[in-house]
Amino acid sequence: PPSCWLFCSPLLPSPLTPALSPHRCHPPPSALSTPPSPGEGGEFRKQRPRGTQQGHHLQRNMAGAGGGNDIQWCFSQVKGAVDDDVAEADIISTVEFNHSGELLATGDKGGRVVIFQQEQENKIQSHSRGEYNVYSTFQSHEPEFDYLKSLEIEEKINKIRWLPQKNAAQFLLSTNDKTIKLWKISERDKRPEGYNLKEEDGRYRDPTTVTTLRVPVFRPMDLMVEASPRRIFANAHTYHINSISINSDYETYLSADDLRINLWHLEITDRSFNIVDIKPANMEELTEVITAAEFHPNSCNTFVYSSSKGTIRLCDMRASALCDRHSKLFEEPEDPSNRSFFSEIISSISDVKFSHSGRYMMTRDYLSVKIWDLNMENRPVETYQVHEYLRSKLCSLYENDCIFDKFECCWNGSDSVVMTGSYNNFFRMFDRNTKRDITLEASRENNKPRTVLKPRKVCASGKRKKDEISVDSLDFNKKILHTAWHPKENIIAVATTNNLYIFQDKV
Amino acid sequence: MLGKGEKRKFDEHEDGLEGKIVSPSDGPSKVSYTLQRQTIFNISLMKLYNHRPLTEPSLQKTVLINNMLRRIQEELKQEGSLRPVLAAAASPPPDSLSASYREAPAVLSAPAPPPPALASDLGSTTPLEACLTPASLLEDDNDAPFCTSPAAPPAAPARLPAPAPPPEKDSFSSALDEIEELCPTSTSPGAAAAAPDTSRGGSGAPSVPRPDDPKLMDSLPGNFEITTSTGFLTDLTLDDILFADIDTSMYDFDPCTSAAGTASKMAPVSADDLLKTLAPYSSQPVAPSQPFKMDLTELDHIMEVLVGS
Numbered sequence: 001p002p003s004c005w006l007f008c009s010p011l012l013p014s015p016l017t018p019a020l021s022p023h024r025c026h027p028p029p030s031a032l033s034t035p036p037s038p039g040e041g042g043e044f045r046k047q048r049p050r051g052t053q054q055g056h057h058l059q060r061n062m063a064g065a066g067g068g069n070d071i072q073w074c075f076s077q078v079k080g081a082v083d084d085d086v087a088e089a090d091i092i093s094t095v096e097f098n099h100s101g102e103l104l105a106t107g108d109k110g111g112r113v114v115i116f117q118q119e120q121e122n123k124i125q126s127h128s129r130g131e132y133n134v135y136s137t138f139q140s141h142e143p144e145f146d147y148l149k150s151l152e153i154e155e156k157i158n159k160i161r162w163l164p165q166k167n168a169a170q171f172l173l174s175t176n177d178k179t180i181k182l183w184k185i186s187e188r189d190k191r192p193e194g195y196n197l198k199e200e201d202g203r204y205r206d207p208t209t210v211t212t213l214r215v216p217v218f219r220p221m222d223l224m225v226e227a228s229p230r231r232i233f234a235n236a237h238t239y240h241i242n243s244i245s246i247n248s249d250y251e252t253y254l255s256a257d258d259l260r261i262n263l264w265h266l267e268i269t270d271r272s273f274n275i276v277d278i279k280p281a282n283m284e285e286l287t288e289v290i291t292a293a294e295f296h297p298n299s300c301n302t303f304v305y306s307s308s309k310g311t312i313r314l315c316d317m318r319a320s321a322l323c324d325r326h327s328k329l330f331e332e333p334e335d336p337s338n339r340s341f342f343s344e345i346i347s348s349i350s351d352v353k354f355s356h357s358g359r360y361m362m363t364r365d366y367l368s369v370k371i372w373d374l375n376m377e378n379r380p381v382e383t384y385q386v387h388e389y390l391r392s393k394l395c396s397l398y399e400n401d402c403i404f405d406k407f408e409c410c411w412n413g414s415d416s417v418v419m420t421g422s423y424n425n426f427f428r429m430f431d432r433n434t435k436r437d438i439t440l441e442a443s444r445e446n447n448k449p450r451t452v453l454k455p456r457k458v459c460a461s462g463k464r465k466k467d468e469i470s471v472d473s474l475d476f477n478k479k480i481l482h483t484a485w486h487p488k489e490n491i492i493a494v495a496t497t498n499n500l501y502i503f504q505d506k507v
Numbered sequence: 508m509l510g511k512g513e514k515r516k517f518d519e520h521e522d523g524l525e526g527k528i529v530s531p532s533d534g535p536s537k538v539s540y541t542l543q544r545q546t547i548f549n550i551s552l553m554k555l556y557n558h559r560p561l562t563e564p565s566l567q568k569t570v571l572i573n574n575m576l577r578r579i580q581e582e583l584k585q586e587g588s589l590r591p592v593l594a595a596a597a598s599p600p601p602d603s604l605s606a607s608y609r610e611a612p613a614v615l616s617a618p619a620p621p622p623p624a625l626a627s628d629l630g631s632t633t634p635l636e637a638c639l640t641p642a643s644l645l646e647d648d649n650d651a652p653f654c655t656s657p658a659a660p661p662a663a664p665a666r667l668p669a670p671a672p673p674p675e676k677d678s679f680s681s682a683l684d685e686i687e688e689l690c691p692t693s694t695s696p697g698a699a700a701a702a703p704d705t706s707r708g709g710s711g712a713p714s715v716p717r718p719d720d721p722k723l724m725d726s727l728p729g730n731f732e733i734t735t736s737t738g739f740l741t742d743l744t745l746d747d748i749l750f751a752d753i754d755t756s757m758y759d760f761d762p763c764t765s766a767a768g769t770a771s772k773m774a775p776v777s778a779d780d781l782l783k784t785l786a787p788y789s790s791q792p793v794a795p796s797q798p799f800k801m802d803l804t805e806l807d808h809i810m811e812v813l814v815g816s
Contacts, residue, residue, distance in 0.1 A: 153563045172676045177563075238568055258566040287574055289567045308567050341547050341579070395543065401552050402570050 004097035031090045031135040031501055032080040032114045071490060073440060077131055079116070081123075082444070089307040094482055098162035098170065099484040103171060104132055104493055106500055107157025111141040113174055113227075115185065129491065129504055136185050138227040141176040153178050159244050161253070163266075171230070173253065179241040180255055182231035182266060190218040216241045228375040235414060236262050236272045243293045249300040256305060258294035259286075263317075274371040275323050276305060276315065280297075291349050291406075298358040306363060310347030314374065330372050332379045342403065350406035355415040362418055364409040367391060368431065369420050384430040384437065387422050389460035389471045402476050410485045421480025424469065425496050426456055440500040442480060442494045452506060548579045 014268040048216025094103050104116040117135035144153040146440045155176055163171040169186040194216040197205055224355035236456045239257035246253040255262050280286050289308045296302035301317045313326035346366035371381035397403040409420040421427045430437045439456045459468040490505035530627055551572045
């Protein structure tokens, strides 16, 4: 059956409808969840074969980006509007796979979350992996207005983090600049029928017309996916939240803004503990802000946070309640030959991610990706240049603000390859074992499924070879800031400004 | 500028700026280095001033731009060191760097003029009081951290914390006087002059833009190469400062600079914070623990006069 698109169910007056807080269940349609063919408005119920919800995933060979086991990346899908006129609300602001990889969540500038679910693999057609189709879409955050400062609080979703699945429902945390919300996404495929006092459409019957009694029974229905906010963690951040990270105890999580990091318990919304505070007594002395923070994947007492000066601090919550003194400070001495006015700005770390193993962490600054061994603080163990050809353009990039772009980075499931985005809708992968790297482009031109992507190359200077792109031809409005790698397979999600691309390795 | 994937012509100027990353000591390239530095300085200023967002500006971006300005100022200071760097330090319109610093927190920091960024870099400990400036009316400008104190020439490593004029003084009148002293014929805003300020030695700089008054430049030993800044800064007039929206966030104070605390933070904004944030809207200053650096009633009076005239 053709895949239909799914929206939240409306609030029906039924005692069995879970209590939903008064949030809009009919968000303005996100372009990501709009079907390519003109569809009908309103809500759809997904036609879906009954069966197990969880797909199974074969453990594929986690080959790297280069080398003997050269992985060949193929276009799989693209979501989003085709036209170049980008609606601001459709700008994708975060992308995240869940722990099994079956679900892929995106957040956008309009405060919406769209969740895609991977189709169960078709055993007959084993040459293709399951496609990702819209599973749920909901309005996570609304714009607010801070009356005291006369400023808007953006509804843009800064980060989404999935909780590991404990029961049938899925949970995720989504955050904008000020407020974090815990969302429960649950499926409903049965509904009660045969009430005595209500008609099937919900209208109440006149009790005098009831002549017989019957027991309501559950009958199968078309699958419906509902999202409901379960917790709202608000009013704990004076500055803009840039990171959230769930602890390995799955009970607590941290949220970090420019100057502070707070520790929360998932069950408790009216209280949070401040664990890092770098706000100076006099704000005029402020020279450094927190840019990202993450819990260690295995040690529930350890977390790191990065700064705008290119340092990473590892903190142990057992040391003291307020972790203002780091346990470790990771900082690479500046290379004097590369010194420029922009040294500090390009050293500002835009993302920090632990490896799955927990032994390494990766940081992204403007021009490079660095891998750090947690046991060595004075320099990274590996450094990969993402777009070194931009070093001579820093002044222009400063002028047009591109130098402040915050690129994210991610590991593959086996920690052997890392990926990050660049400009011109390019993204880069670095194989840590073979030391090979590749540049690919997310573009609708390579639109056919199973088309192998052609490697791209940027020509820094001098004679431009055929098929190379010169630095001056790069489109700096087309930036890939958010990428995600499936935790188990070679499937990647790459977000351009308003489109989501899914690539897979060639099967 | 880098465009949308279109081929662009070779831009000599830009290449001149970008192609070379030179050190100041490099003789023949010193000019291009200086030019580059000045351009970056101007760009940084424009970024801070022209941005009027509906939402709060990014604190990280603001901090980075601010640091850039500070660094350039420090360099200029060490190099030139004979002329107050403030010639290049324009006063920002109210939504300035420091304003955005102060806008960022819901509870804002004390409107103390900054300890001189340079002074602190140079290791001196200038007491806060010495940061008061004569033009404290335009205090949101003074808070711009890159405003350096008009140190006495030659650049002394330590700054003398000269006693600042008492806050009760009619600071605005004195500022106007100084302006007239400095540039009696100039149409551009002469800020509190370098010369009188030098005697004060305070660190907080007059925030009004100070163009490179040719008279001043000649009067001071050494030449200062901020020639391109003149044209830029004279575009800003005193009107921009006085008639632009006054950023009242300077009246807000940060009640809890204390340790963020082992204790858990209560989620809602405390009544204390609210009270202080609302202070500017009342005519009497709410009595916080920290002293006002600004006389509110005087400000109101002056605004009436200016608007009425």
